[in-house]
Amino acid sequence: MSTPSSGAGRPQRPPRPVIELTVQSTEQLSPHLVRLVAGGPGFSAFVDNGKTDKYVKIRFPEHDVTRTYTVRHVDGVARTITLDFVVHGDEGIAGPWAANAKPGDPITFVGPGGAFVPDPTADVHLFAGDASALPAIGAALEALPADARGVAHLVVEDESEVLELAAPVGVELRWHFHSPAGSNPDVLAEAIAAAPWPQGRVQVFAHGERESMKAIRAVLKERDVAREDLSLSGYWAHGRTEDRFQAEKKEPIGQIPD
Numbered sequence: 001m002s003t004p005s006s007g008a009g010r011p012q013r014p015p016r017p018v019i020e021l022t023v024q025s026t027e028q029l030s031p032h033l034v035r036l037v038a039g040g041p042g043f044s045a046f047v048d049n050g051k052t053d054k055y056v057k058i059r060f061p062e063h064d065v066t067r068t069y070t071v072r073h074v075d076g077v078a079r080t081i082t083l084d085f086v087v088h089g090d091e092g093i094a095g096p097w098a099a100n101a102k103p104g105d106p107i108t109f110v111g112p113g114g115a116f117v118p119d120p121t122a123d124v125h126l127f128a129g130d131a132s133a134l135p136a137i138g139a140a141l142e143a144l145p146a147d148a149r150g151v152a153h154l155v156v157e158d159e160s161e162v163l164e165l166a167a168p169v170g171v172e173l174r175w176h177f178h179s180p181a182g183s184n185p186d187v188l189a190e191a192i193a194a195a196p197w198p199q200g201r202v203q204v205f206a207h208g209e210r211e212s213m214k215a216i217r218a219v220l221k222e223r224d225v226a227r228e229d230l231s232l233s234g235y236w237a238h239g240r241t242e243d244r245f246q247a248e249k250k251e252p253i254g255q256i257p258d
């Protein structure tokens with residue numbers, strides 16, 4: 001499963017550049033999702049890796065932490081990147097920062113990382129995720145060939161969080177509702193389990209709250225998904241800061257069984 005990590009024995013990857021941009025504009029996409037477009041001279045250092053799940057690690061030096069966010073869109077002409085932040089209340093660092101961000105605010109990050117692009121030769125595409133994965137799923141849907149078939153199971157808090165996502169006509173968007181976010185890890189897994197499993201080679205991209213990813217993994221174990229057709233990992237964990245979530249990857253609770 002695609003989990004950004006490094007360790008002993010793995011080939012050393014070149015250091016990713018530090019990129020300093022400024023917020024150019026902000027947009028409230030839905031009550032819990034804020035879009036920031038960032039650009040400036042530092043854009044020259046941004047190397048698009050072509051992955052639809054490309055992500056950056058935003059630095060918050062005053063807290064001595066980083067937070068991980070998907071690059072929803074790169075505009076090489078305007079020389080900007082677009083990031084969509086879940087605003088999940090007053091808790092945390094990145095969410096409240098994004099909710100209050102204004103044009104001119106600095107944003108510094110390292111990246112991008114990322115590993116996924118939809119395989120146009122797959123017979124069927126299955127996506128699953130919560131609001132934190134909407135940027136990655138939205139980018140992947142846009143990258144699909146026009147004749148692609150599949151389904152995207154998306155869980156958000158309520159109808160007001162539904163976004164208009166561009167997708168091929170053969171890819172159905174199924175929105176599920178549960179509030180607060182991450183409090184029921186079974187919503188997506190039950191939706192996948194309840195639907196007839198498609199014929200043919202299915203490529204899966206499932207990301208979001210960690211426990212919900214474990215539940216999806218358990219369902220997929222009973223389906224015929226080749227390991228190389230599966231991109232599945234936690235993006236956050238209910239009740240954990242990102243620092244704790246990342247640290248728990250080394251503990252049994254933080255691991256999603258293969």
Ligand SMILES: Cc1cc2nc3c(=O)[nH]c(=O)nc-3n(C[C@H](O)[C@H](O)[C@H](O)COP(=O)(O)OP(=O)(O)OC[C@H]3O[C@@H](n4cnc5c(N)ncnc54)[C@H](O)[C@@H]3O)c2cc1C
Binds near residue numbers: 071
């Ligand atoms: C590769 C990758 C890509 C990601 N892409 C995105 C993205 O594009 N957009 C995005 O919004 N997130 C994305 N995330 C998730 C994001 O990094 C986490 O949600 C992160 O914890 C947010 O940091 P914070 O400072 O706001 O909250 P933290 O300080 O980390 O956490 C504070 C509290 O808020 C809770 N919390 C954290 N995230 C959420 C949430 N989404 N909903 C409800 N409660 C939450 C925590 O459980 C904790 O209790 C991505 C994560 C990864 C690993």
